[in-house]
Amino acid sequence: MPEVSQPEAPRHALSMTVLMTPQYANFSGNVHGGHILKMLDEVAYACASKYARQYVVTLSVDRVVFREPIHVGELVTFDAGINYVGRTSMEVGIRVTTENVATQSIRHTNTCYFTMVALDADRRPIAVPPFEPVSEVEKRRWNDALRRRRITQDVEQALDQSTTP
Numbered sequence: 001m002p003e004v005s006q007p008e009a010p011r012h013a014l015s016m017t018v019l020m021t022p023q024y025a026n027f028s029g030n031v032h033g034g035h036i037l038k039m040l041d042e043v044a045y046a047c048a049s050k051y052a053r054q055y056v057v058t059l060s061v062d063r064v065v066f067r068e069p070i071h072v073g074e075l076v077t078f079d080a081g082i083n084y085v086g087r088t089s090m091e092v093g094i095r096v097t098t099e100n101v102a103t104q105s106i107r108h109t110n111t112c113y114f115t116m117v118a119l120d121a122d123r124r125p126i127a128v129p130p131f132e133p134v135s136e137v138e139k140r141r142w143n144d145a146l147r148r149r150r151i152t153q154d155v156e157q158a159l160d161q162s163t164t165p
């Protein structure tokens with residue numbers, strides 16, 4: 001099959017829209033949170049592996065808050081982008097919005113942050129291309145990610161100390 005050239009899209013971002021069909025409903029008739037978590041992980045994988053051009057694994061997921069329920073029949077859009085790049089790790093930010101196609105109302109239901117690590121063929125961490133934030137938005141996201149990284153390190157240290165016998 002001939003290769004098709006894609007329209008120019010940034011390597012560090014992607015967007016995915018999915019229709020919430022009834023099979024994803026929980027007992028209350030809204031979309032099951034676990035299904036959203038699975039899709040978030042897949043989007044984070046897609047975004048980070050596209051950037052790194054490597055297989056990646058999920059190291060951690062920042063606080064996920066389900067601010068509002070997502071309803072069956074809505075279109076859910078996951079906008080993902082690389083916020084921060086270390087040596088082998090990347091922070092992927094994902095903003096989730098839902099659209100009621102009948103009323104065209106759009107709601108922001110989640111934002112969360114995944115840390116993904118690129119692995120080589122022997123499943124060892126491998127360096128990823130450096131990322132230079134250029135726009136004001138990219139710089140703000142980079143600095144926010146750095147702040148989250150430091151907070152996470154502080155919390156881990158504090159927890160380690162508090163659990164040491």
Ligand SMILES: CCCCCCCCCCCCCCCC(=O)SCCNC(=O)CCNC(=O)[C@H](O)C(C)(C)COP(=O)(O)OP(=O)(O)OC[C@H]1O[C@@H](n2cnc3c(N)ncnc32)[C@H](O)[C@@H]1OP(=O)(O)O
Nearest residue numbers: 045049053054055056057058059085086087088089117125
């Ligand atoms: C093109 C591709 C084709 C592929 C075609 C196949 C397609 C297939 C499709 C499959 C689509 C779904 C794929 C989902 C993938 C999973 O399902 S992942 C499953 C869940 N995740 C896992 O199992 C990961 C388990 N964890 C691990 O294996 C190890 O912890 C890791 C991630 C390899 C890291 O190991 P490590 O010994 O800590 O490595 P180390 O070098 O010390 O640290 C690596 C990085 O992690 C950071 N780090 C480590 N620990 C921490 C911590 N506690 N806090 C913060 N940062 C930390 C380090 O700072 C470092 O970052 P950099 O400073 O280099 O930027």
